[in-house]
Amino acid sequence: MLLGTSAAAALGGVLAGFGTSQAVAGQAPAAAPAPQGPQYLPFHGKYQSGILDAPQAHAVFVGWNLNWREGGKKDQLRSLLKMITDDAQRLTAGRGVLADTEAEMAAGPSDLTVTVGVGQNLLEVMGGAKVGTLPGFAGDKLQQRYGQSDLLIQFCGQDPTVLAHAVRAVSKNLRGLAQKLFTQRGFMHQRGSSDTFRNLFGQLDGVNNPKAEARELAVFGTPDEPSWIANGTTLALRRFEMDLEGWDEVATAGRDFSLGRRQSDGSPLTGSGPADPVDLDAVNEVGLPVIGANSHVALAMPRSAQEVIHRRGYNFIDGEVSGLLFASYQRDPAASFIPLQQRLAEADLLNTWLTPTGSALYAILPGIEPGMYLGQQLLG
Amino acid sequence: MNTKNTLKTTAALLGLGLLLTGCAQDGANANGAAASESPATQASALQASETWAKAAQDGMTAAFGVLHNSGTADVELTKVEDKAGNVIQIHETTGNGADAKMSQLDGGLKIEAGKDAILEPGGTHLMYMDLKAPLVASETGQLTLVFSDGSSTEVPFEVRNFTGAKESYENHEGMDHKNMDHESMNHDG
């Protein structure tokens, strides 16, 4: 059997798995898929997967609060993170978790990623690093069930059935150990080779997301100026309900003016293609700004390099409620996401049709090598 | 279907195909099995994988996994112990569905050279008869596997939630029928 590099990496993960997993010499069962090819994303590495990668078509964000037992919290958290690590490395390699009653559903993981973050509560248990929590923002109509949880796992993949199994397998293993606060499902459809998608307003979203090295820098910082921990980052998760009935009443010009870009092709009002610059100084014949000061892009545009965030949000439809599951990764939320969200919450023209109902901030754990568990850099 | 002391030789279970290359722990048990002088002990031929035990507060529960005999001679698992002093038996399951019954194996669990013993819910398993302390999900337990030549090895078992495996237990006198009830052991969040 020939293995490509990614396969080798995935194998390494399986083999070196902590605890029980040992190699069993034997014959390749013909039916078992080899963890190689485009549908396997690595679980191990400098960073967790599911952050810098092009967004998969489906996502499930699940938040849990931990049930503490008698005894040391650190030990309990450690064994819980070991279990989640084991689950994640199996699932992303296309295998069931231990005690899985539907392991067949894990086969062909379809770019499954399992990305783990913790709230400030758990950071305290892990030694007291600080990412903090999100402040309230103007216009917030927060529902507690979409609020801050102790633990967050972002599951992403191209196949919703594989994804459903992954969420269920991890959830089953966490029964009794943690209480589920929310399950928020999202979907998107990437346009072409870029990271853009149509949100449910019909807008081309993601155009001005940082790319390649700029993205890595915005999310993880540098060795000198890392996030809360080297190779870790933060995730801001906000749930916005959209008033699609109200949006229906707005004509194209009004829609485009509210955003500062055209719905048709995502081009800025100061350009003719999506890649053209957003020029906030441009004025029309009568001397008015072409892109209004309170348009979404004018307010969202980073005021400094420190303010750049990487958005990786998803559309959602929950019964009759539609919206955007806003998710952004950034090195330092206090210097980027929070001031940005404050500006938008105060004045964004799009707010007319948006209601924020969920809000949380997580410390995303640094990536790990085979044989390690997530959080080991902190829990030892 | 289920015969006594019989090993399913299939390697196709549990997606173990992924565990193929490299890193086969050159015959020695990676779980800290006593490095054997020659001639190799039975314990040194054992490679355990996919090992887990069903979380439980008290009473009966079971452990599962794949026990591979990497040696050239047959081995026989005769006894299972742990540090807590739990009584742990090697069980087989007979019958199906609601009629499934489990009972202690006569003699040890033989694993032919190069073959696997598959311990799984509804099949052969290691049975804790009456837990002295809870097995908490996410934690790791250790079992000492003792072989017919007297050699032994420690194997870690990951404790996991599991609501299946409800076979009833029929002891050898055939009098005492207990039910392995796990409902009470899982506190669903």
Ligand code: HEM
């Ligand atoms: C439901 C809520 C939101 C919708 C529908 C939305 C939609 C959009 C769209 C269509 C664009 C233009 C294309 C692009 O560059 O991606 C955009 C840009 C952007 N949005 Fe949002 N957005 C929402 C919420 C937010 C929030 C909460 C933030 C941050 C706090 C944010 C930050 C940004 C940034 C930084 C840009 C790029 C600005 C630039 O540099 O040109 N957005 N958004």
Ligand SMILES: [Cu+2]
């Ligand atoms: Cu039994």
